[in-house]
Amino acid sequence: MKKLFLFTVVYLLAINIQAQNFEELADYKFDSEESYETAEPQVLKAANYLFESPANVTQIKRLNAVRYIINWMQGTPDYTFEISKNATDLTKGNSDLLGLYMAAMTKVVLDDSDKSLNTDEIYKRSEELLVTYCENPENHIKPSRKIKKLIKNRG
Secondary structure: OHHHHHHHHHHHHHHHHHOOOOHHHHOOOOOOHHHHHHHHHHHHHHHHHHHHOOOOOOHHHHHHHHHHHHHHHHHOOOOOOOOOHHHHHHHOOOHHHHHHHHHHHHHHHHHOOOOOOOHHHHHHHHHHHHHHHHHOHHHOOOOOHHHHHHHHHHO
């Protein structure tokens, strides 16, 4: 019965993610270690959504997607996430950039779930995702000074 309930919840979550409606996901309560693992595809979809849509569009949906990702990050037994000084320097107090950085870390570990990545590898790949996102003016997000410098050094 519990598995049927869990399957039903995950199925409903999948439908919501595909419709890109993150309202219910923002306050989703993970109730077991298994629930974190079964949610990984939806968490990855939420992270991809953030990097595939401009920051100034559907801000409530974006905020709910970030909340869902952070809830998952805080409890998943399979991954450990660290917000290093480099990360805080990269985002420089900008909550939108920090949310995207958290989504980037999630995307990095879930895209390469078969590999064991260390903190530096996760940071470097997450930084690359965030800088690439900020580099595109159509995403309407103000980069930090460090991100501006990284963009300038690319060209």
